[in-house]
Amino acid sequence: MSILTIVAGMATGLLLGILGSGGSIITMPALMYLVGVAPKSAIAMSLGIVAVTASIAAVQHWRKGNVSVPVALVFSLFGAAGTFVGAKVGVVMPTFLQLGLFAVIMYLAAYRMLRPTQNAPVGAESVLSSANGAVVGQGLDVAKLMPIALHGVIVGSLTGMVGVGGGFLIVPALVLLSGLTMKQAVGTSLAVVSVQSMTGFAGYAGAVAMDYTLMGAFAAVAIAGGIVGGVISHRVPPAKLKKTFAVFLLVVASYIVFREILAV
Structure with missing residues (x-):
């Protein structure tokens, strides 16, 4: 791998470990534009890489509760x-539609990261705690589980179509729908991302060509970054990192759109 690819792999792991999201958004463009992997293969391979990296990072967060x-x-x-x-x-989806949707998701992720954090409205805390209690085992209220399940289906569909793990959508959903703290949302998001990415990878397996040697090398670097990210996630405030990452997303999304327009 080139130095840039190694840096991209390390960044993938760091972002997953610290923010619980952002892995696929770096991995897929890196495979396409730095290594020259075909778009559909890059989507499939990024899902496999993120599945492994997120799983290991999730175990770290699970050990910390x-x-x-x-x-x-x-x-x-x-x-x-x-x-x-x-x-x-x-x-079977046309490649330009996949990349276009990928760029839109990147813009959305950047917007969510740049938007000022809003506190929950008065009275919301008790509602969220009630919802979380229902999930944890106090009756398993179906009405309170339905929004979580529906959000899971929507995020999962996007994950499969364009190779985005969806952590940037999962984390705020967990905070709002389940009443989890930010640290719990990040750790839980990693567990969800690992399962969804693994399932998406299985859906592409056998249908597109994949370079497993490259996947293994990229994943190894990303895992190292994820371990470091998990260690520093409780020590480094993520606000500045989120803003920097949001700017990066805007640049990469615009580059993808520009490339696709030129290709038409």
């Missing part, structure tokens, strides 16, 4: 179904 297993199971179960279907759609 930052993974809500019941919430992760509900989100992952429905998300995996959406991801597998999305992957099958992605196999």
